[in-house]
Amino acid sequence: METLEQEISFEELASSQTKAPDLEALAPDYIFLNDGAVGLSATARCILDELRDWHKKTEKHGSKSVHPSYLLTLDKLGELLNKYRNLSEQAKSPPSVDMALRQLLDTEKRGRNKSMLMYPFLVRNGNKVLAKIALASPQKEAKTDVTPYRKACFNFSEETIDLILNNRAKKPRALEEDRPGAMLLHKNKAGQIWLYPKLASLQSEMASLLKRGFSPYSYIPMNDFLWDFVNYAKNKEAVIEILPDYHLILDDLQLNPDGTYVNQPEIISHYRAQSDALEVFALNYLKQLSERAGYTLFRGRIQDFEALHGNAEPGKKQNSEKVEALIQLVQDFPFDKEKDDLGKRVAETCMQSVAIIRKLIQEKALLSERKVEGAFKSLKNRLQNQIKENSQNNQTLFRFIPEKRLDAVGISDPELVSKYTQEIVSELKTKFGMKEIKKEEGGTEIYAVDPGYMAAVLHKLTAEAKVNPMIEKDLAIAKEINASLVSSKNPALNSMLKADYVVKLQQDAMIMEREVEERQKSEALAKKFNLSMGLLGFVGTMLFFLIASVHFNAAGVILVGLPVSLVIGGLLAVFFRERDKSDILGLGGKPSSGGGGFRADYSSISTVSDYYVSSDDDDADDHFGKGESPKEKKVSLISKGAERFVFPNRFTKIQDKIHDSKSLRKKIWENIENIRQSVAHLRTESDDDKVASTVEYALLQNSATIAIPDEIVPIGMPSSIILSHSDLKAPLIRDQISEFLRNEAQKKKYDKKLVKYYTFLINTIEVEYYKYLPSRKKK
Numbered sequence: 001m002e003t004l005e006q007e008i009s010f011e012e013l014a015s016s017q018t019k020a021p022d023l024e025a026l027a028p029d030y031i032f033l034n035d036g037a038v039g040l041s042a043t044a045r046c047i048l049d050e051l052r053d054w055h056k057k058t059e060k061h062g063s064k065s066v067h068p069s070y071l072l073t074l075d076k077l078g079e080l081l082n083k084y085r086n087l088s089e090q091a092k093s094p095p096s097v098d099m100a101l102r103q104l105l106d107t108e109k110r111g112r113n114k115s116m117l118m119y120p121f122l123v124r125n126g127n128k129v130l131a132k133i134a135l136a137s138p139q140k141e142a143k144t145d146v147t148p149y150r151k152a153c154f155n156f157s158e159e160t161i162d163l164i165l166n167n168r169a170k171k172p173r174a175l176e177e178d179r180p181g182a183m184l185l186h187k188n189k190a191g192q193i194w195l196y197p198k199l200a201s202l203q204s205e206m207a208s209l210l211k212r213g214f215s216p217y218s219y220i221p222m223n224d225f226l227w228d229f230v231n232y233a234k235n236k237e238a239v240i241e242i243l244p245d246y247h248l249i250l251d252d253l254q255l256n257p258d259g260t261y262v263n264q265p266e267i268i269s270h271y272r273a274q275s276d277a278l279e280v281f282a283l284n285y286l287k288q289l290s291e292r293a294g295y296t297l298f299r300g301r302i303q304d305f306e307a308l309h310g311n312a313e314p315g316k317k318q319n320s321e322k323v324e325a326l327i328q329l330v331q332d333f334p335f336d337k338e339k340d341d342l343g344k345r346v347a348e349t350c351m352q353s354v355a356i357i358r359k360l361i362q363e364k365a366l367l368s369e370r371k372v373e374g375a376f377k378s379l380k381n382r383l384q385n386q387i388k389e390n391s392q393n394n395q396t397l398f399r400f401i402p403e404k405r406l407d408a409v410g411i412s413d414p415e416l417v418s419k420y421t422q423e424i425v426s427e428l429k430t431k432f433g434m435k436e437i438k439k440e441e442g443g444t445e446i447y448a449v450d451p452g453y454m455a456a457v458l459h460k461l462t463a464e465a466k467v468n469p470m471i472e473k474d475l476a477i478a479k480e481i482n483a484s485l486v487s488s489k490n491p492a493l494n495s496m497l498k499a500d501y502v503v504k505l506q507q508d509a510m511i512m513e514r515e516v517e518e519r520q521k522s523e524a525l526a527k528k529f530n531l532s533m534g535l536l537g538f539v540g541t542m543l544f545f546l547i548a549s550v551h552f553n554a555a556g557v558i559l560v561g562l563p564v565s566l567v568i569g570g571l572l573a574v575f576f577r578e579r580d581k582s583d584i585l586g587l588g589g590k591p592s593s594g595g596g597g598f599r600a601d602y603s604s605i606s607t608v609s610d611y612y613v614s615s616d617d618d619d620a621d622d623h624f625g626k627g628e629s630p631k632e633k634k635v636s637l638i639s640k641g642a643e644r645f646v647f648p649n650r651f652t653k654i655q656d657k658i659h660d661s662k663s664l665r666k667k668i669w670e671n672i673e674n675i676r677q678s679v680a681h682l683r684t685e686s687d688d689d690k691v692a693s694t695v696e697y698a699l700l701q702n703s704a705t706i707a708i709p710d711e712i713v714p715i716g717m718p719s720s721i722i723l724s725h726s727d728l729k730a731p732l733i734r735d736q737i738s739e740f741l742r743n744e745a746q747k748k749k750y751d752k753k754l755v756k757y758y759t760f761l762i763n764t765i766e767v768e769y770y771k772y773l774p775s776r777k778k779k
Contacts, residue, residue: 044100074133121153131213181277195281253374391450452496538569639702641679645671660718704772
């Protein structure tokens with residue numbers, strides 16, 4: 001995996017790393033003038049000459065500030081050295097350049113007399129982050145403070161560093177499930193597996209990024225940059241300190257709606273990796289050291305540990321009891337008696353690993369507190385996304401109860417629920433249009449909308465309220481939210497819609513509102529008077545008196561007949577006014593109350609009698625056969641009457657034959673009046689919502705619902721489709737549906753999940769369709 005040289009570089013970094021100082025308070029960092037390039041190789045002297053020339057060119061630009069783009073970078077060095085004719089090919093080779101760079105940096109004496117600064121800066125190349133290694137050596141004074149160069153490079157990298165920290169927080173470290181500690185175990189110089197505990201640190205991850213910027217030259221540890229990086233991340237509260245030279249990312253604890261983790265937390269990943277790696281390393285070397293020193297009793301303890309914990313089940317391979325026993329085993333080994341280098345190195349490595357694991361155990365204990373915060377943060381982000389998506393795609397109000405949402409993610413403490421509910425309401429008010437309703441029984445009901453789509457939401461709710469009175473509550477709330485946004489002059493109001501389109505939507509909504517008002521006035525009048533019957537009574541009575549006046553040749557009869565006709569017409573108009581019809585759905589004839597929109601719920605329906613009154617039961621058998629009960633026959637008749645509108649025999653495209661639950665309801669509402677007139681049982685029912693619910697129930701009882709397994713349903717696709725039994729029986733229709741699905745799969749051939757989705761439907765319709773047909777009933 002890593003070469004020995006790279007691993008030693010990591011260990012040098014770890015051993016020299018101290019607590020990162022504040023960048024602004026850094027002690028001056030100097031490079032020193034090397035008169036005559038004393039003691040330097042020819043390659044190093046050429047590099048110095050090139051750096052002097054480079055800085056002279058930079059000064060000509062006249063810029064007083066330092067910028068990384070003005071500095072020579074390591075990737076250009078090879079090309080620049082080619083112009084020096086006095087250098088042999090050997091002197092230009094990567095090994096010679098490596099040696100020259102180490103001389104200029106004075107790596108042997110940790111940079112006490114260095115003649116050059118080497119410091120990286122980060123750049124983005126598409127989706128990748130690259131490290132550019134800048135070289136600086138002004139060589140004008142006896143010594144030069146290079147802190148301005150260092151700050152300039154780091155400040156230039158800050159935006160990219162923020163991106164790295166944010167992305168890393170969202171993507172915790174992934175481990176090999178069977179060997180989580182594999183990332184820490186590598187071969188040493190002798191070819192033996194060795195443990196490098198600090199390879200899991202964030203510093204090590206950044207060092208790996210920097211190493212790629214050195215190619216084709218050898219990596220030189222960038223301790224100063226790593227100090228600056230860690231200090232910056234700590235000030236941002238983006239990392240957790242395990243040791244002064246071992247930090248890990250403070251990851252976003254992303255949670256599923258049920259409160260479980262989407263990804264394994266970073267703390268847990270490090271804990272598992274360190275524990276597994278220590279177990280492999282310690283058992284291997286402690287056995288060797290025990291046998292070499294003749295520690296029979298300790299050898300027995302190792303065997304007992306392996307017997308008790310060696311075959312742990314998956315998920316318990318790094319359980320707390322086992323890890324505590326492993327640490328105790330390591331700490332009890334008499335390392336103080338080891339005299340040779342191997343024993344001391346094993347002791348140092350084991351103790352370093354134990355110190356890291358101990359700290360990880362402490363941080364793991366605090367994970368539950370972070371989980372609550374993470375659950376709240378995830379819920380808040382999810383709610384905001386759902387509000388935006390609902391406003392854009394469905395163009396309706398998004399309704400939720402914060403207390404229930406918090407409870408669903410595992411937050412049930414009353415104080416936390418109250419605190420987080422207030423935070424949700426407060427934050428949503430700043431970003432969305434919102435209506436908060438305090439419920440009498442306690443709790444809060446929130447209606448929210450993305451103000452960018454407000455006009456579209458109002459338009460759709462107005463249109464739906466025309467045919468479904470249950471939407472009127474939502475429409476009233478939407479109008480209230482819109483008025484609030486207008487009065488506050490919210491800059492986001494209708495910002496996602498074109499101005500001319502907003503005007504059209506508002507005009508359409510006003511026209512629909514006027515239509516509703518006129519209809520309501522007409523309905524109100526109809527409930528008081530039946531004008532047609534009144535007029536008919538008046539005309540009929542007047543006609544009678546006209547005939548009587550002609551018969552008796554007395555004009556006075558007409559004068560008497562006029563008031564009598566008016567009275568009779570008025571009485572008939574009142575007597576035959578519209579009354580509430582009996583409830584065909586068994587709901588007591590009460591008109592529909594307002595609600596959150598049409599929602600058909602079949603889970604509570606136990607029998608067909610829940611939907612129909614039983615006044616026809618006595619003579620039902622005279623009209624219907626014995627094969628079906630009267631109620632089942634009614635459902636069948638309603639279904640047949642509605643099928644020709646919902647699953648039309650004459651169709652322009654085969655999609656008209658395929659429905660999901662949403663499109664089925666839409667089709668029913670589009671043809672509600674035609675269906676009502678086609679089904680005798682529904683003609684006397686004036687409540688559209690009840691008719692629609694009855695028709696939908698009847699159709700579902702007499703249609704084939706093909707449920708698609710959840711694991712193959714892509715986002716945004718229906719989890720079931722609905723076909724009529726007659727269409728499913730017809731080979732020609734089945735072929736047309738299969739061909740349509742095959743064409744759709746071909747269009748989406750690069751989306752494996754969609755192809756799998758369509759393939760399931762094609763196979764079901766072509767091969768397994770018979771499973772969805774009704775079984776023959778015994779006569």
